[in-house]
Amino acid sequence: EVQLVESGGDLVQPGRSLRLSCAASGFTFNDYAMHWVRQAPGKGLEWVSGISWNSNIIDYADSVKGRFTISRDNAKNSLYLQMNSLRAEDTALYYCAKCWYGDYYFDYWGQGTLVTVSS
Amino acid sequence: QSALTQPASVSGSPGQSITISCTGTSSDVGGYNYVSWYQQHPGKAPKLMIYDVNNRPSGVSNRFSGSKSGNTASLTISGLQAEDEADYYCSSYTSSSTWVFGGGTKLTVL
Numbered sequence: 001e002v003q004l005v006e007s008g009g010d011l012v013q014p015g016r017s018l019r020l021s022c023a024a025s026g027f028t029f030n031d032y033a034m035h036w037v038r039q040a041p042g043k044g045l046e047w048v049s050g051i052s053w054n055s056n057i058i059d060y061a062d063s064v065k066g067r068f069t070i071s072r073d074n075a076k077n078s079l080y081l082q083m084n085s086l087r088a089e090d091t092a093l094y095y096c097a098k099c100w101y102g103d104y105y106f107d108y109w110g111q112g113t114l115v116t117v118s119s
Numbered sequence: 120q121s122a123l124t125q126p127a128s129v130s131g132s133p134g135q136s137i138t139i140s141c142t143g144t145s146s147d148v149g150g151y152n153y154v155s156w157y158q159q160h161p162g163k164a165p166k167l168m169i170y171d172v173n174n175r176p177s178g179v180s181n182r183f184s185g186s187k188s189g190n191t192a193s194l195t196i197s198g199l200q201a202e203d204e205a206d207y208y209c210s211s212y213t214s215s216s217t218w219v220f221g222g223g224t225k226l227t228v229l
Contacts, residue, residue, distance in 0.1 A: 035218070037165075044122070045157070045165065045208050047218040059216050062120065095164060104212040105155035105170040112164060 004110030022079040022096035038092035123221035141209030149190035153212035
């Protein structure tokens with residue numbers, strides 16, 4: 001059974017940092033690109049960042065470029081998102097999602113981890 | 120990158136068909152056949168319903184179909200059922216090597 005389990009969400013003050021993790025199981029992790037997608041409370045989905053299977057290709061949304069860093073550890077079947085200089089507008093439920101190599105859609109999503117940025 | 124444009128809400132009676140539109144630009148929807156659609160029930164994670172404009176993943180009902188014309192993609196749900204009531208989001212790959220989502224459409228089954 002495919003599982004993506006996000007963790008690391010928390011209440012944090014503006015300007016601080018947070019690291020999210022996504023533990024993957026039930027599929028061959030290094031066959032897939034991985035992405036982070038977020039959803040602010042009561043709002044729509046926003047793509048945040050994606051990383052190729054071998055970490056050679058990394059992309060970010062303009063809204064997080066220079067502040068967030070995506071990474072992965074294929075030996076640990078894990079995806080990460082380092083979030084620095086957090087802002088109130090980063091408050092959201094953060095989902096990790098997988099995307100088969102060469103595809104352009106997210107075929108499975110985790111349940112999300114909540115990040116709240118507030119003083 | 121601006122969000123794709125979807126109607127905020129649509130509604131239909133059981134058994135009817137509805138269509139949700141998703142309008143972008145030549146840099147996203149119009150430029151690639153990489154439009155996908157996701158269903159999200161309250162408090163749940165999104166679920167892939169359509170990929171590459173008009174393909175259904177295994178396990179998704181054939182009542183769901185997708186199409187595209189120019190810069191506008193569409194999701195059609197035929198034979199509406201109560202369980203189809205949810206939020207629906209379109210997504211497209213873009214010329215900036217990023218992804219963009221629509222603002223979401225709330226489907227109400229009357």
